[in-house]
Amino acid sequence: NAGVTQTPKFRVLKTGQSMTLLCAQDMNHEYMYWYRQDPGMGLRLIHYSVGEGTTAKGEVPDGYNVSRLKKQNFLLGLESAAPSQTSVYFCASSPAAGVNEQFFGPGTRLTVL
Amino acid sequence: GEDVEQSLFLSVREGDSSVINCTYTDSSSTYLYWYKQEPGAGLQLLTYIFSNMDMKQDQRLTVLLNKKDKHLSLRIADTQTGDSAIYFCAEARSLDDKIIFGKGTRLHILP
Numbered sequence: 001n002a003g004v005t006q007t008p009k010f011r012v013l014k015t016g017q018s019m020t021l022l023c024a025q026d027m028n029h030e031y032m033y034w035y036r037q038d039p040g041m042g043l044r045l046i047h048y049s050v051g052e053g054t055t056a057k058g059e060v061p062d063g064y065n066v067s068r069l070k071k072q073n074f075l076l077g078l079e080s081a082a083p084s085q086t087s088v089y090f091c092a093s094s095p096a097a098g099v100n101e102q103f104f105g106p107g108t109r110l111t112v113l
Numbered sequence: 114g115e116d117v118e119q120s121l122f123l124s125v126r127e128g129d130s131s132v133i134n135c136t137y138t139d140s141s142s143t144y145l146y147w148y149k150q151e152p153g154a155g156l157q158l159l160t161y162i163f164s165n166m167d168m169k170q171d172q173r174l175t176v177l178l179n180k181k182d183k184h185l186s187l188r189i190a191d192t193q194t195g196d197s198a199i200y201f202c203a204e205a206r207s208l209d210d211k212i213i214f215g216k217g218t219r220l221h222i223l224p
Contacts, residue, residue, distance in 0.1 A: 004155075040121070042216030043156075043201070090155050094212075099144060100205055102212060104155030 001026050004105035006091050012111045013081045021076040021108050023091030029103070030096035032074035033058075034066060036087040037107075043090070049074055050096075081112045117215035119202050124221045131189040133218045135202030140183055142204040147176065147187045150199040150217065159200070160187070189220075197222045 007022045023032065034046040045058030049068040063085060065077045074093075078085060088109050092102040119135040137145065143164050148156040162169045162176045162185075169176045175188040189196055202215040 040216065043214045045211075092155075099161055100212065101146075101158045101161070102148075102156070104157065106155050107153075 003027065004091055004093055004103050006089075006105035006108050008108060009106070010109050012113065013078075014113050015082060017081050018077070018079050019081065019110075020078075021089055021091075021110075023074045023076070023093075023105060024072055025074075025091075025093040025103070026072060027093060027095075027103065028071070029093035030071075031094045031100075032068065033092045033094075033102065034064070034074065034076045035090045035092065036060065036085075037090060038087050046076065046089075081110075083112045086110060086112045117202055117204060117213050119200075119215040119218050121216065122219050122221065124223055125192050126223045127192060127194060129192055131187075131192045131196065131220055133187045133189075133200050133202075133220065135185045135187075135215055137183050137185060137202065137204040138213065139204060139206045139208060140180060141207040143207055144205040145176075145178060145185050146201075146203040146205075146212070147174075147185075148201040148203060148214075150201065152198075156201060192220075192222060194222050196220060 004025045033048040035043045044060045047066040049055045052071040055066045067075045088107050090107050091105040094102045117137050125131045146161045147159045149159045150156045173190045177186045199217040199219050201217045
């Protein structure tokens with residue numbers, strides 16, 4: 001099992017450009033999450049999904065959109081990138097029941113110039 | 114308070130015990146977690162404790178839970194250089210079933 005994978009690992013964008021970050025999991029987990037991690041701010045939840053076809057806003061959703069068309073994939077889109085979106089982005093997944101352990105991907109480091 | 118609180122830094126000599134403290138927000142949280150993040154990697158679950166327990170021990174790790182004070186601690190015995198990482202406290206909030214993370218404690222090991 002690959003677990004949770006993220007594509008790409010690194011990206012540099014210019015202000016106003018758009019991009020999509022892809023997260024994939026092969027553990028048949030119901031829940032998936034997108035976080036951003038910034039120095040001194042810890043992890044902040046952007047959007048999450050409790051199942052295929054459903055998404056919900058987290059703590060910092062502005063400037064981002066998500067889609068969960070397939071259970072194994074969770075896409076994070078930036079329509080018009082801003083320097084404030086420079087961050088490390090982590091995807092995670094978890095099963096619907098039990099301990100609710102979250103399994104994290106390796107992260108995507110995004111720089112917006 | 115609204116946030117999961119933990120100190121940002123801790124320095125410990127190799128071989129000593131490390132104690133990382135956390136206060137959480139929801140007295141009815143079901144699970145409390147400790148995650149570890151090594152440089153350049155995502156978070157990994159280190160250990161967890163169910164809310165009806167006071168203590169959990171797993172090899173060098175000891176988790177203590179004080180529900181009255183909403184205080185959680187992680188003790189790492191015989192701290193080694195490989196323990197150098199950021200440790201995140203988290204709670205499974207019963208209010209909305211969300212996992213709330215603290216800002217992380219960076220553990221630095223002194224030789």
